[in-house]
Amino acid sequence: xxxxxxxxxxxxxxxxxxxxxxxxxxxxxxxxxxxxxxxxxxxxxxxxxxxxxxxxxxxxxxxxxxxxxxxxxxxxxxxxxxxxxxxxxxxxxxxxxxxxxxxxxxxxxxxxxxxxxxxxxxxxxxxxxxxxxxxxxxxxxxxxxxxxxxxxxxxxxxxxxxxxxxxxxxxxxxxxxxxxxxxxxxxxxxxxxxxxxxxxxxxxxxxxxxxxxxxxxxxxxxxxxxxxxxxxxxxxxxxxxxxxxxxxxxxxxxxxxxxxxxxx
Amino acid sequence: xxxxxxxxxxxxxxxxxxxxxxxxxxxxxxxxxxxxxxxxxxxxxxxxxxxxxxxxxxxxxxxxxxxxxxxxxxxxxxxxxxxxxxxxxxxxxxxxxxxxxxxxxxxxxxxxxxxxxxxxxxxxxxxxxxxxxxxxxxxxxxxxxxxxxxxxxxxxxxxxxxxxxxxxxxxxxxxxxxxxxxxxxxxxxxxxxxxxxxxxxxxxxxxxxxxxxxxxxxxxxxxxxxxxxxxxxxxxxxxxxxxxxxxxxxxxxxxxxxxxxxxxxxxxxxxx
Numbered sequence: 001x002x003x004x005x006x007x008x009x010x011x012x013x014x015x016x017x018x019x020x021x022x023x024x025x026x027x028x029x030x031x032x033x034x035x036x037x038x039x040x041x042x043x044x045x046x047x048x049x050x051x052x053x054x055x056x057x058x059x060x061x062x063x064x065x066x067x068x069x070x071x072x073x074x075x076x077x078x079x080x081x082x083x084x085x086x087x088x089x090x091x092x093x094x095x096x097x098x099x100x101x102x103x104x105x106x107x108x109x110x111x112x113x114x115x116x117x118x119x120x121x122x123x124x125x126x127x128x129x130x131x132x133x134x135x136x137x138x139x140x141x142x143x144x145x146x147x148x149x150x151x152x153x154x155x156x157x158x159x160x161x162x163x164x165x166x167x168x169x170x171x172x173x174x175x176x177x178x179x180x181x182x183x184x185x186x187x188x189x190x191x192x193x194x195x196x197x198x199x200x201x202x203x204x205x206x207x208x209x210x211x212x213x214x215x216x217x218x219x220x221x222x223x224x225x226x227x228x229x230x231x232x233x234x235x236x237x238x239x240x241x242x243x244x245x246x247x248x249x250x251x252x253x254x255x256x257x258x259x260x261x262x263x264x
Numbered sequence: 265x266x267x268x269x270x271x272x273x274x275x276x277x278x279x280x281x282x283x284x285x286x287x288x289x290x291x292x293x294x295x296x297x298x299x300x301x302x303x304x305x306x307x308x309x310x311x312x313x314x315x316x317x318x319x320x321x322x323x324x325x326x327x328x329x330x331x332x333x334x335x336x337x338x339x340x341x342x343x344x345x346x347x348x349x350x351x352x353x354x355x356x357x358x359x360x361x362x363x364x365x366x367x368x369x370x371x372x373x374x375x376x377x378x379x380x381x382x383x384x385x386x387x388x389x390x391x392x393x394x395x396x397x398x399x400x401x402x403x404x405x406x407x408x409x410x411x412x413x414x415x416x417x418x419x420x421x422x423x424x425x426x427x428x429x430x431x432x433x434x435x436x437x438x439x440x441x442x443x444x445x446x447x448x449x450x451x452x453x454x455x456x457x458x459x460x461x462x463x464x465x466x467x468x469x470x471x472x473x474x475x476x477x478x479x480x481x482x483x484x485x486x487x488x489x490x491x492x493x494x495x496x497x498x499x500x501x502x503x504x505x506x507x508x509x510x511x512x513x514x515x516x517x518x519x520x521x522x523x524x525x526x527x528x529x530x531x532x533x534x535x536x
Contacts, residue, residue: 093462106449158448
């Protein structure tokens, strides 16, 4: 259960990126966060695992306050929060297996990390998860030799290696082709229900958000302006989030008619 | 008929010239005049003794004549000198590269806090500010003649060069990988080992090879001021007018540099 209340993030003296945001995510629900670029979606996710320092507010994961943690307390709570990135952020020059095992870095000793002597249980878990997503045969390949979809699978497995209590995905499909991005979305969806893991996904593709997630949160200018089931996410909600501009992926056929007339 | 199309609007005869490098003509011609005046003054006041130069030419010819054919008779001495030079260069490279990794991390703005960063930069600036020959003179005075002075000199020389370039490489890494390592809960050192070092590894190996190359060359030079190695042998050969032996040493130096250049190029191509 993730509880965010009155979260504010301000960079320097500029206008805040997040303006008192409240969000509650429970159980194994898959929540997608939609919003135009600059709405604060990335900042929101990064505040949760404190890659970005929140200015004020509270973030609680299963009852534990995450804001104001320092040093090893912070690292210990980061272990419980998996994150998947738009650019995959794999260690390109290391093998797939090393990348997967790096998900355990918060648990092993420095010596184990340096010499790659991870506990047998971690290695078993790594092979199990890699088989689950179909990349086990790449274990000894260098990460940068894989295709985009395969790399994102490695990144997902790395995050799952942490035994996370929540998974954050920052535009996980934005660097992938449409077909692969659907595969990744449905993978995240099934993993969430298999492991009863709450998943927060930042996403630009509204069609995919509707198809693969249980709940859509719409953000604009650092505030939440929509929160509901995908079936309630209608054109009005879309317009209020994207300011009336049709997002390119959204219902091209529907939007095309009037738009073309208007520009003609 | 006269005003058809856009072609008729073209007026011909407009000239275009590349704008001068220095826009102000007074500054431009002033600088040229100043340079020429200085050159003239410098040549007219330096004590060129043409008589001595002309006397020296046959002496130079004699030296070169004496150098042919190069003599490899004292191969044992040659070998001993080279072995020492190589040992100096190799140990100094190992030590220098090893020490330059933490210093590079200290001197990289993106991974080091401000005071540490300044300290790291200071170490690099100090180790870069003197030519190895000057450092060698200091170390020979401090620890006496011999290879130890050479090793210390070239270690410092390696740190200055390798740490500086490595620090710049660290500042240009893909930050996403570091972010990923922080997000799994890795501490600072684990973040360095996984998030930073793999990214700078090829550069690190390339720099080490280049530095070994460079240290081999420099070890011949610092030997001249008494820091051990082939430089000392070369100096002795000159002092005793054994020009043929000196020439043999020079040929060997060229040969070794060529080999090390080839090897380092090959290794750098293999790691990417």
